[in-house]
Amino acid sequence: MAKHITIFAGHYGSGKTNLAVNYALALRRQGKEVIICDVDIVNPYFRTKDSEEVLNRHGVRLIASPFANSNLDIPSVPPETSMAFDREDIYSVFDVGGDDSGAVALGQFADRMKAGEHEMVLVINRHRLLTSHPEDVLGFVRDMEAASHMRFTGIANNSNLGHETTCESFLQSIPYAQRVSELTGLPVLMHCLREDLAAQLVEPVPGLFPVRIYGKSEWKIY
Amino acid sequence: MGEKFLMKGNEALGEAAILAGCRNFFGYPITPQTELAAYMAKKLPKAGGTFLQAESEIAAINMVYGAASAGQRVMTSSSSPGVSLKSEGMSYLAGSDLPALIVNVQRGGPGLGGIQPAQSDYFQATHGPGHGDFRLLVFAPSTVQEVVDTVFLAFEKADEYRMPAMILADGILGQMMEPVEFPEHAQVKQFDKPWATTGTQGKRKKNIINSLFLQPDELEIINLKRFERYQKIVENEQRWEEFMVDDAEVVVVAYGASARIAKNAIRSAREKGIKAGLIRPISLWPFPEKVLREKAKTAKAFVSVELSMGQMINDVRLAIECSRPVYLCNRVGGMVMTPDEVEAVIVKAQGGAK
Structure with a gap:
């Protein structure tokens, strides 16, 4: 059962933005009214705004700084973000910037989050060098919770190696996510895998969340 | 080679430098390069090194001068406007024959320009990185994996030829993420640095690191000798x-x-x-x-x-x-x-x- 507000936070580069876009679209497919709030104040290049077209097409409203993807290097969050708290009839997905410096942007909303009505999801990727061991994640959790004045409520295992992700690397990440779960006391809410790979899995994986890769397609340069 | 990781170019620049034996980083944040400094801030102290965020780019490059004088493997990084600020220091490094690594993750210019990627500092890097007759070794990686190789190469060649080297990257390479594999042991040659100011312990003549010469004929000879070295580099170090x-x-x-x-x-x-x-x-x-x-x-x-x-x-x-x-x-x-x-x-x- 989806919560009224779902927040994706974590180490930068763990895939929060793409996961947030996928999650918002999945909620929309269930017929819900959905907004996605870009509260990333640190990433200069890769933003929710890159997926504006697909979000619009599916009727997900994007709340993003008018300066996202411009040359203005100013950390700002649009005032319309408060819609997430003012309207209880809509579902809101928050895309937070990486690490504690990104999680700071959440602090202003901490007082308005009602217990039990939001999910704050820790996005983890085993193939990021600074979070490759489950123990490494703990420091990030501590720093991000302190910066945001909020507590995580669950984990999204988003372990991937970009275009070199395989079913095998995905399956190997499951024990990693379970170990992070043991260490943090947080439940694993979802295991994310690119949808073409998800279709190739032989055994069913509980909590499997197939994702598409959105974002800057013109920069797919090999 | 070990496990593969998904990394930004900026992070790979930092990790490769640590693997190459660099234990000194002095910098100042600027988009789109900041993740490199942030990575060094997290990782370098754990590797027994020193990360210092200076009060300015100018201070940072002069800290590089100090560490290089002491024979340390040292680096700084910035993006276009910040590299302009470092240009005086780069000239002093070259004038004192000091090895160091300067990273430029280029953004649009001139002036404050913008934060999106560019390659418009080519002239600066290859023809006029500062005042006076001097050159930088300039390497341009094209993938995040190649970032690792060129960082190793830049540190090695800087030491070999006693001169500053630059990695000329761009915002795309700095920000994009690709799978990358690091060698377990970096093959980066170490060179003796008998010229370094490491303390004489009363056992040898003192070393002086300096770019000021009082006699013009002396300065001319030093310039000519330096360019003989540059000629060797032109003959031996072209890579493509x-x-x-x-x-x-x-x-x-x-x-x-x-x-x-x-x-x-x-x-x-x-x-x-x-x-x-x-x-x-x-x-x-x-x-x-x-x-x-x-x-x-x-x-x-x-x-x-x-x-x-x-x-x-x-x-x-x-x-x-x-x-x-x-x-x-x-x-x-x-x-x-x-x-x-x-x-x-x-x-x-x-x-x-x-």
């Missing part, structure tokens, strides 16, 4: 990658992120029967003029693909002594060309050569 270039009639020249876009364009042009190929400079100074001079014997035309108003194109013309037409394909200000735009210029170059 060849891509589909053996039978190429149109030779594209592109470095860094632009080279990746050019490769897509070349594949597409080949499908249409156009014999196009790529020379990708890995060293920008020394510029790979040998191979270009060789290719000019058989190619009909050249295309310089760059995120600037046409800077590297001059070095291409010089290398081939203007013996073939050289076309420009460029975008600037933080905009990036598409493979289609490059292909259109390749087609034009092929037609224009008939």
